[in-house]
Amino acid sequence: MTWMLLAVLALSPTAQAEVPLTDPPMCEAVPDHLLDEATDDLGRELACPICAGQSVSGSQTPVALGMKAIIREALAMGYCPEQISDYFVLVYGDDVVLDPSKRGNSALVWLPLLGVLVGFVGAGIWWVRQPKTPVDPPEAEPETVDNEDPYQAQVLRELDE
Amino acid sequence: MSGQASSAPKGGPNWILLIVGGLAILGFLGLLAFGFGEDEQETVFSERPAPDFELEDLDGKLQKLSGQDKPVVLNFWATWCVPCKAEHPVLLQNASLYPDVQFFGVLYGDNPAKARAYLKGAGSAYPTLMDPTGAIAAAYGVTGVPETFFIDDTQVMRYRHNGPVDMNVMDYGLKAIR
Numbered sequence: 001m002t003w004m005l006l007a008v009l010a011l012s013p014t015a016q017a018e019v020p021l022t023d024p025p026m027c028e029a030v031p032d033h034l035l036d037e038a039t040d041d042l043g044r045e046l047a048c049p050i051c052a053g054q055s056v057s058g059s060q061t062p063v064a065l066g067m068k069a070i071i072r073e074a075l076a077m078g079y080c081p082e083q084i085s086d087y088f089v090l091v092y093g094d095d096v097v098l099d100p101s102k103r104g105n106s107a108l109v110w111l112p113l114l115g116v117l118v119g120f121v122g123a124g125i126w127w128v129r130q131p132k133t134p135v136d137p138p139e140a141e142p143e144t145v146d147n148e149d150p151y152q153a154q155v156l157r158e159l160d161e
Numbered sequence: 162m163s164g165q166a167s168s169a170p171k172g173g174p175n176w177i178l179l180i181v182g183g184l185a186i187l188g189f190l191g192l193l194a195f196g197f198g199e200d201e202q203e204t205v206f207s208e209r210p211a212p213d214f215e216l217e218d219l220d221g222k223l224q225k226l227s228g229q230d231k232p233v234v235l236n237f238w239a240t241w242c243v244p245c246k247a248e249h250p251v252l253l254q255n256a257s258l259y260p261d262v263q264f265f266g267v268l269y270g271d272n273p274a275k276a277r278a279y280l281k282g283a284g285s286a287y288p289t290l291m292d293p294t295g296a297i298a299a300a301y302g303v304t305g306v307p308e309t310f311f312i313d314d315t316q317v318m319r320y321r322h323n324g325p326v327d328m329n330v331m332d333y334g335l336k337a338i339r
Contacts, residue, residue, distance in 0.1 A: 063298065090209075
């Protein structure tokens with residue numbers, strides 16, 4: 001019943017999503033038959049702000065549904081995906097973009113990866129430059145004669161006598 | 162002794178490891194300092210024009226932000242949200258105290274029938290708007306309820322508050338917009 005009511009409201013003209021972007025649209029309007037796909041594509045690039053590791057497309061939370069409504073409406077009006085992403089970055093911060101930006105403070109998240117890369121290269125150089133010491137063959141163990149058997153020794157002694 | 166001295170590692174490789182390790186530590190500290198050092202959620206999106214809206218309230222009347230000639234307090238709430246119910250008397254009281262400020266509630270992820278029933282019992286002093294697609298909440302950057310926005314009479318957002326409001330928060334927010 002609740003969802004039926006919400007669906008009726010969503011279809012009513014007064015419930016149309018408001019596009020909060022104020023700059024003029026910079027792209028071609030996405031035609032109706034491609035809107036779902038285009039909305040889903042951009043939704044996959046944006047993180048649901050209240051979910052753990054879920055994209056906007058993959059989430060059914062009120063926030064994600066609201067973001068999808070804005071994306072759809074904005075694409076239909078001719079806003080570029082970048083313009084829409086920039087708006088959500090303004091509202092929710094850099095973390096809303098699933099592929100972190102390589103500029104500004106977000107570039108810092110790439111530092112550990114760079115550190116690991118430099119570490120591997122450094123370790124490789126260190127390994128190549130290690131002095132190759134010749135490997136000595138293992139010393140052959142001296143042959144031991146098993147003549148410690150006390151019984152055998154006693155027999156030998158008695159035979160000698 | 163001489164055997165120990167001859168087996169000590171040579172200087173070159175250690176320097177490389179030290180530099181690599183130092184860079185990694187510096188990078189990590191940089192992340193801590195710049196990445197997590199400040200709570201941007203509190204400051205982002207304030208001092209900017211508030212997103213306009215045109216929404217129907219629970220009585221079926223259209224309400225717009227852009228038509229307002231006085232400051233606005235916009236409170237996102239839901240009947241399933243316990244802190245929202247806790248702050249409701251504070252909002253009612255402030256709406257009565259400050260008739261020069263337009264208060265709006267915005268229903269977030271909730272059923273209008275439940276909201277009507279709740280307000281019938283708890284009292285209502287200002288319109289509650291329906292945001293069925295959640296687009297207005299997303300436009301304002303709402304992540305959960307309750308969340309309250311203080312917008313001045315030029316429709317510029319001056320303050321936002323996550324969580325339930327109390328009299329101190331209301332005083333602070335209202336001073337910013339009146």
